[in-house]
Amino acid sequence: MSETRFITTQALAELTAELLAAGTRVVAPAEAADGAVDYQVISNAKDVVLDERMPRRSLRGFFQPPTEQVFTWNRTDSGFSLKPVDLSTEPWVVLGARPCDAAGAAAIDAVMNGEPKDDLWMRRRETVTVIGLACAAMGPGCFCELVGKGPADTTGSDILLRPAQGGYIVEIVTPRGQAFVEAHSAKFTSTDAEVQAPPKRYDPAPMDRIEAWLEANFNDEFWQELSLRCLGCGTCTSICPTCYCFDIVDEPVGTSAGARRRNWDTCQVGLFTLHASGHNPRPEQTNRCRQRIMHKFYIYPHRHDILLCTGCGRCVVACPTGVNLPEILTGIAGRAGEDTTMGGPA
Amino acid sequence: MNVYEPYLMTIDDVIDETADTRTLRLKFQDESVAESFDFRAGQFGEYSAFGAGECTFCIASPPTRRGYLECTFKSAGKVTSALRDLNPGDTVGFRGPYGNHFPLNEMEGKDLVFIAGGIGLAPVRCVIWNVLDQRDKYGKVTIVYGARSVGDLCYKRELQEWSERDDVTLWQTVDPGGETPEWKGEVGFVPTVLEKAAPSAETACAVLCGPPIMIKLTLPTLKKLGFEDDAIYTTLENRMKCGIGKCGRCNIGHVYVCVDGPVFTAAQLAALPPEY
């Protein structure tokens, strides 16, 4: 479903102020104390930043906080009691989600929604209205097109704002988006404005062939070469829109109470897979580097038919030693192309 | 629904199988859950020592015996040590049953060969009792079980029971050097004793669990005896947290041990990348 309207910059700011005044939780890009832009819970419409600056981290933290309680417990003389966290969630709004970030959160739904349904994640997904913001320009690391996405992709957005003269062309994507626009209809007008899309940077990579190569090439000197410069810092996984791996820990308070928490975790550290016996199936960075690529471009698509990467490019810019996903994907595609046992056009 | 919320269980009994291996018998605190809870042999759970965390163990008691669950574990780290500090009457948590299961339906009418080493007997024991509790559904039952030493043999009472049954052929063994003067069983590694036992592979299945080295050396012996890779079942373990395929850590290639396993055939194992 795709219907277009228009909203002026002014009207959008007023709409944001109205949402806040009504007590709605609004997450939008805003300046952090150090001047960089982060997605944040905003309290003032004036704080919203919708320019070319990309938020430094993805939206993941608003669906799965870096740490969240799962339940608390208490042990008294009268017995042991366990209190799960209240999962009820008020409808909330993300304003200014980059298409790669909106699509990233949607990609994770496949694993979280699968039986049994993880409501810690899904309750936030089911109550959010995502107002996406199409990109007027590509950032230094961006490669969304390489993985089949794009600067105006609508996946995961309920409404997509496309920057135009004086405001935004509004593309309504979902019924929820439709309902939102109707609820605030005075802010929106009709339009025949034209959108300027940024010039294409990449052709889509042959993801099917890449997936097939990955399945067939677990042991290949390719992994050794690529992993040498990797320090296993995991910064790629903490800023990524599609990373979701987590840890579960208990935090006791004294001897009679405590909380179980779910925390962000990363496949890039040895502790992730370390057995209590001391055995580690992924003992070296080479194994761990391989796991990240495998998970994103073979394991997840194999299981859920969705790529676990939306090409936001943050990892490209953030990696301290220049590990580069487009370079890796192109390298694999090249190897896949040369492999005549794999079928398909050479 | 909060899928990470465990059932509350009371420790009903504590049995020390060996110096470092303990069995806990657990009962559901909620009567309605106790009545309705069901599972299949091979499935596992996440057991909580509140304050320390959760640990993955198979359900070691058979589904044919209702009203309680058993788990058997070795003290290895934080959670197993904390579980070891608990006593009858204490509360633990249980999430499950998770994972796939041994295909007991497909095993009906077949001869069954159970091979286990050390604490690997725990998941196999679950199947053994499931089978013995429905004895006439299955053919011959052969058990080959070994441990490093006599002291390391798990479920000693049950080994005694099995040895006394005339519808079970039990071979017990300890590693060379692990025998005591009173020991009447075999002395030798499990694969060697299996070869001696030489169970027929015709209309038979093998269920195998133990330390990786034992599995590695037993598979060729089974092959030599004529067992096809898809008639050999084993159960894997890996570091787990969620147990339900969400936290992303227990995969071997594209297979998640917690949801696609923990039970695998030798054929499925052979297709997995060497990452476990």
Next chain:
Amino acid sequence: MKELQDLARTLLSDGTVQVVIGWEDGPTGARPVFVTSPEGADKLIFDTRCVHNLATFLSPRRSHVARLGKAAVVVKGCDARAVAMLLRESQIKREDIVLIGVRCGGVQKDPASKEPLTAATVADKCTGCDVREPHLADHVVGELPQAPPNDDARERFIEELSAMPASERWEFWQTAFARCVRCNACREVCPLCTCERCIVDKTQPRWIEPSAHPAAIMAWQITRAQHHAGRCSDCGECARVCPAGIPLDVLNREMARILQIRFDYTATDDPEAPAPLGAFRTDDGQEFIR
């Protein structure tokens, strides 16, 4: 950088080393490269984008690098401070590595930047550099450039912070640390985080909770700052990698300033110089040990 390439080619072809760890031109700027054949030496570069501290690849935790064999590492004078610390702490042996010192006139904040080096673009760590001519090295290559442009922004900020009343300083750090997600990237990039099992990864007992809540974040940040006091070489990689933009280098510099005051010690590339918190002197100010 022909001199560097020629040297690398020689070291590899005569078998002195099996790998030369240096920099290359990558898709998004200068990045570490591992040259294992003489022909590969052509990839080696050195320019103002070579921000990284390659000493980190010598850390014993990088087993996947160690298996390549004996390494020659290209180090700026400041990187050599980290090598000196690794030697001092017996994490590596001097005879197991070859150090190729490179004369340096400062690096950018951003390894992707092709801008000229100015006060605005120069890395904070370069101000007041006294190791443009590397001291700890088996070979030294390159021409000695002029001193880096002076940008004392970080120094001034540290003075500002120190002059703040404690409550205001606390507020600053609380706000910065609130963004910490306990990703441990700072730890993983650091050449001097060499513990086989980091204290936050220990579970029996659990000294520091791994969760990203204020109490645990503060425990981690304080512990890390303490563990780095007197050891940090100020390569700034922790701050550069932090996905939350926490100014970790400022914290480490402040610890270094305190070490200077208390122990008259500054991080040095002399591996023989005793570490202030790892060695005892009879004229030590601490009474209790006498």
